[in-house]
Amino acid sequence: MVRELTHFIGGQHVPGTSGRFGDVYDPNIGQVQARVPLASRAEVEAVIANAEAAQPAWAATNPQRRARVLMKFLTLVNDEIDSLAALLSSEHGKTIADAKGDIQRGLEVIEFAVGIPHLLKGEYTESAGTGIDVYSMRQPLGVVAGITPFNFPAMIPLWKAGPALATGNAFVLKPSERDPSVPMRLAELFLEAGLPAGVFNVVNGDKEAVDTILHDPRIKAVGFVGSTPIAQYIYETATANGKRAQCFGGAKNHAIVMPDADLDDVADQLIGAGYGSAGERCMAISVAVPVGEETADRLVEKLTERVHKLNVGRSDDPGADYGPLVGLDGVDRVQKYVQQGIDEGAELVVDGRGLTVDGAEDGYFVGATLFDRVGKEMSIYKEEIFGPVLTVVRAADYEEGLRLANDHEYGNGVAIFTRDGDTARDFAARVQVGMVGINVPIPVPIAYYTFGGWKRSGFGDLNQHGPDSIRFYTKTKTVTQRWPAGLKESNSFVIPTME
Ligand code: NAD
Numbered sequence: 001m002v003r004e005l006t007h008f009i010g011g012q013h014v015p016g017t018s019g020r021f022g023d024v025y026d027p028n029i030g031q032v033q034a035r036v037p038l039a040s041r042a043e044v045e046a047v048i049a050n051a052e053a054a055q056p057a058w059a060a061t062n063p064q065r066r067a068r069v070l071m072k073f074l075t076l077v078n079d080e081i082d083s084l085a086a087l088l089s090s091e092h093g094k095t096i097a098d099a100k101g102d103i104q105r106g107l108e109v110i111e112f113a114v115g116i117p118h119l120l121k122g123e124y125t126e127s128a129g130t131g132i133d134v135y136s137m138r139q140p141l142g143v144v145a146g147i148t149p150f151n152f153p154a155m156i157p158l159w160k161a162g163p164a165l166a167t168g169n170a171f172v173l174k175p176s177e178r179d180p181s182v183p184m185r186l187a188e189l190f191l192e193a194g195l196p197a198g199v200f201n202v203v204n205g206d207k208e209a210v211d212t213i214l215h216d217p218r219i220k221a222v223g224f225v226g227s228t229p230i231a232q233y234i235y236e237t238a239t240a241n242g243k244r245a246q247c248f249g250g251a252k253n254h255a256i257v258m259p260d261a262d263l264d265d266v267a268d269q270l271i272g273a274g275y276g277s278a279g280e281r282c283m284a285i286s287v288a289v290p291v292g293e294e295t296a297d298r299l300v301e302k303l304t305e306r307v308h309k310l311n312v313g314r315s316d317d318p319g320a321d322y323g324p325l326v327g328l329d330g331v332d333r334v335q336k337y338v339q340q341g342i343d344e345g346a347e348l349v350v351d352g353r354g355l356t357v358d359g360a361e362d363g364y365f366v367g368a369t370l371f372d373r374v375g376k377e378m379s380i381y382k383e384e385i386f387g388p389v390l391t392v393v394r395a396a397d398y399e400e401g402l403r404l405a406n407d408h409e410y411g412n413g414v415a416i417f418t419r420d421g422d423t424a425r426d427f428a429a430r431v432q433v434g435m436v437g438i439n440v441p442i443p444v445p446i447a448y449y450t451f452g453g454w455k456r457s458g459f460g461d462l463n464q465h466g467p468d469s470i471r472f473y474t475k476t477k478t479v480t481q482r483w484p485a486g487l488k489e490s491n492s493f494v495i496p497t498m499e
Contacts, residue, residue, distance in 0.1 A: 011197025106158030206484030334387030412453030
């Protein structure tokens with residue numbers, strides 16, 4: 001039976017009225033399992049009005065009480081993490097263990113946001129001048145919006161919502177239309193945890209919903225995660241309309257493998273980082289850069305052995321290393337890139353095309369694919385494939401490996417594998433990428449640091465989660481006060497100084 005989804009507005013499920021719907025698939029079997037309403041402009045405007053009405057009372061709730069709501073939410077989500085992970089997996093196609101990780105990494109940012117009474121503390125200077133004290137405070141923006149991608153349907157909405165709600169904003173989430181059911185359940189759990197109705201809303205939709213958000217003056221900030229062309233469009237449109245924006249885009253993450261690294265360990269790590277979640281991660285390693293021909297030959301041999309042993313299966317198969325891609329368009333895109341790689345002269349070591357899984361013959365599966373001797377002019381190197389394809393680009397020396405990462409248009413994540421501290425330290429200092437792993441293949445920073453890529457992987461000044469997220473979702477106000485009021489006469493024609 002095909003389920004009919006709704007929006008979640010003002011604490012209630014609201015059916016769509018636009019007459020437009022998107023299909024939500026079960027990628028394991030290639031069949032539609034739900035229909036999601038795609039909101040019209042009028043529907044989105046009604047959501048924003050609802051959020052605007054709810055926001056002042058929430059902002060006036062003291063930070064400790066807001067934190068208690070988030071604490072209760074943590075308990076509620078943890079209590080049903082198994083069923084949430086199964087739901088997430090059935091729409092996205094990542095394994096259930098990986099789906100739990102998706103939820104868990106989101107909850108870690110809620111845990112961070114529980115510290116809001118401390119995080120919101122301002123600055124204070126006593127007697128900055130005679131009888132004059134100065135202090136600063138952080139105040140919420142009002143109504144803010146999150147526009148999120150399909151590949152982390154729990155984590156990224158929570159990365160946005162946690163700090164936005166903790167700081168006293170109302171939040172409008174426009175999740176991916178490909179896997180919207182988990183965000184909807186999270187909205188119900190926020191309400192159950194004590195969040196007032198209207199403070200967290202989910203409006204499902206596509207470009208029409210997004211464009212309404214981008215043009216509505218009541219939305220004060222937009223947090224986006226998705227592909228680079230859309231990230232750039234949203235950044236430019238939101239800022240042109242006077243909003244704050246932080247927009248995170250695509251990636252091509254390199255792993256530089258030095259000759260002194262433990263290659264068995266590196267190969268194990270690259271297999272997980274390259275093929276986990278079918279490569280549908282913005283922090284996936286998609287380019288391995290072994291330094292020196294001997295390192296390259298040995299690494300490719302070890303990778304090849306491991307790729308052949310990978311088990312691709314249904315996302316609810318506990319033995320599967322990874323499951324299907326989210327959609328048939330993803331399968332087509334990956335297969336097109338593999339053909340392009342062959343045509344452009346790369347060496348196809350393992351071809352994952354044409355894989356079928358017993359009992360799930362119509363699922364969106366692509367086998368693990370490995371290319372060697374990839375050149376930097378090739379499209380499979382320059383562009384984000386977002387599938388289970390690992391490319392090996394051989395570098396003559398460390399400087400060439402570093403240059404590859406630095407010259408690439410994307411700068412989300414990068415890793416180096418070495419036992420040499422000097423090399424690692426030099427790499428961390430000179431690489432032009434936002435998140436760096438030293439013997440760590442997927443360096444997603446912990447919640448109380450910040451997450452964000454450089455170059456065309458990120459648009460905007462402030463990163464996600466960590467201290468930047470508190471800054472992003474608040475305005476700073478600085479107060480200069482004089483008590484008693486008449487302590488010192490000032491000459492009103494001269495700029496005040498602290499003399
Ligand atoms: P996407 O850009 O297609 O969609 C992201 C969001 O934008 C969705 O909510 C979608 O409905 C909306 N959208 C799509 N087209 C639009 C348009 N023309 N106008 C307005 N809104 C539009 O991305 P996706 O396929 O859902 O996610 C995969 C991409 O996200 C990859 O490129 C991946 O690297 C990137 N990603 C980046 C990060 C990061 O932190 N840098 C994290 C996860 C995913």
